[in-house]
Amino acid sequence: MGSTLHDVARIAGVSIKTVSNVVNNYPHVRPSTREKVLSAIEELDYRPNLSARGLRSGRTGVIGLAIPELRQNYFAELADSIIRAADAHGVGVVIDQTSATREGELAVLSGERLRLTDGVLFSPERLGQDDVNLLNVGFPLVLLGERIFGGPTDHVTMRNVESARAATEHLIGIGRRRIAVIGAHPVNQDDIRSANLRVRGYREALDAAGLPYDTTLVRTAAPWHRENGAVAMRRLLEDGVDFDALFTLNDTLGLGALRALGEAGVRVPDDVAVIGFDNIDESRFSVPSMSSVDPGRDEIARVAVDTLLSRIHEKGEPAPPRQILADYRIVGRESTGFSEPIEAEPPRPSPPWRNPLAVERVTRGPGARRAAPRNRASARRADALRSAHVTTLADGRHKRG
Amino acid sequence: MGSTLHDVARIAGVSIKTVSNVVNNYPHVRPSTREKVLSAIEELDYRPNLSARGLRSGRTGVIGLAIPELRQNYFAELADSIIRAADAHGVGVVIDQTSATREGELAVLSGERLRLTDGVLFSPERLGQDDVNLLNVGFPLVLLGERIFGGPTDHVTMRNVESARAATEHLIGIGRRRIAVIGAHPVNQDDIRSANLRVRGYREALDAAGLPYDTTLVRTAAPWHRENGAVAMRRLLEDGVDFDALFTLNDTLGLGALRALGEAGVRVPDDVAVIGFDNIDESRFSVPSMSSVDPGRDEIARVAVDTLLSRIHEKGEPAPPRQILADYRIVGRESTGFSEPIEAEPPRPSPPWRNPLAVERVTRGPGARRAAPRNRASARRADALRSAHVTTLADGRHKRG
DNA sequence: CAGGGAGTTTCTAACGTTGTACTTCCAACG
């Protein structure tokens, strides 16, 4: 079935190494030779055997993405973005679902489940700060999310505190004063995790506006699924707490809460204004459409893939671990009194289909110490990310701050 | 960093092949030897190199899943189920997004994008019946979805006509007579594709009930995204067409339509009863919750993976292509007048973490012609699927038909 | 026209694993 370099070499009447040189775009091949080889490749429909290439080169051209569950919208959209970003480099993605269990996450770090991959993007949900030393694994690893900070690996994440503060300020800005929160962590509220960081941002906004921090307004919910958003909202209503706005720590909780508000006959945004977090596609289409924080998922995906690949190709002394933060923006929709028309399907650029034979290769400068081009590019992008954030309001204005 | 069989063999004082035998659970190894080898493996933290194994054995233990886009809920949930099913066999999944372009789908079939995979599960969206001969590819391929029938490959899919008919009967059963449809295909309405099959089921139900087929009630929408569901519903309302029920050909269209109905002040289910198709998680949490057809996604995933793996391990003459249909059920919710409480998060069984070293191996009987055990198991399951379908109503009753 | 050098091509040895063929050993059997 599959033909090999040998077959091509025989047909083209050259040595197997010459064929390899042609396939790998080695520059010093006589045009006439290249031509012969290419037509033999064509004739035999030759495809390089990636197992052999992987064995020889130590690289497979596949990275792993370890996430809790694809059926959570946030992760499906993240995976989508990451697969696109990886595809732009000709790299494949194996998805590993940890089912949000500690066991599953440990299995990721142990490398058992690392199948044929050159490195892993890992978004833990159960592991926490105490497990930071487990991150010293023998393969390139880039961390996503908020569970662990200051570890030995690169880390790409979002500005949780600042963006949660901005979300709260968005609610304060439309005149709300009693702002409930759903999604706080039930147990350890000092732990570093999205929930606590976002609550901190919420609190900072209250403080800055001179509003009191009322613990009866801050509700726990875990995991962040619709069900639990609905349950928390029902409790909030049952308890008779007075509130005029709601900040849910992610969108799915918000959609559940919206549902419970609807059942209870509470009007949104008239009685209660609602903002979520994540800006998943779905939030645009709830009734009413839900305002949200867009944490910059595409940028996170792009930067995470770039960072991982540069680690995979890194030579010599490893650079110190980097932490990279993406931009965020506030998206105002009906649930906070902004209206946004539903337009037809926004076009999504399809990836350019690439030369299927070539290997992605990092040019090695003579110094070899210096970071490869892609490294510098992503470092530059990272700097750009660090430098500014932009808040976009629904009316399209941009506010640099 | 990584240690090899050689290292383990040296430490254990045995030959490299004996280590290989231990790793692969070859039975004829003296317990004491096995013990020595295992402790050497432990000591060195040995992990088999999958590229080398893949090169030697011709198999990588990874399959491909080619779908339009992960951010479409249906595909995210399908991918989730497929990854779980593959994981149960110790097999990894590389996801390839075609962006729902013909170009992308052709690239899947050309094998260019088949990275390091033993076979591919492919859910085409743009290719159609005319492309059936393109399915003669040189690698194991299992088709999902409704775009192409009667091809040279195995095909796992759902009972579109019957289940759409059942959905329509569900609406008729609650007394509706003017049933609109959203999601018909804009161009070729005879082509074999989900849209047309489901419309056919709708029509069969009307015929059986003696209701007229009114083309003004049947609306096109493509692709099946929320936006387009909302747009189609607005048009339907603008056109002043009289209708008391809506069958959307998938859930996302339905959620968009629900949104447009809400905007227009139309009450669901009082004025218009709505049922969708796919039973994605989201439909349980819309306002109101949306009835749907559950097409048996988990079963499809399980059977598809089993089928693909049995093809990958198949020896000798290939068996003729099989077509396998999953069971469906109708899930009644508020949008058709059924109520369903929102419960706390349903437990999802986490996969058992498996022996990380062992290879999945098909026992070879002496006859070698006969299908391997797994083949027979999945064939049996397939027969079971073919034999019966069950309609579950919201009240929990089951109806065998 | 010999010598040098850049450009081009070939030779050969890995990469880490598994299958085949082979040896050795021991127990059971006639």
Added chain:
DNA sequence: CGTTGGAAGTACAACGTTAGAAACTCCCTG
């Protein structure tokens, strides 16, 4: 007691690729 057969272990050759060094062309120069 010799033979047989299976269990237990070993040696070695692949699998298809790439890297490094060696070798072979040219063409240019002194």
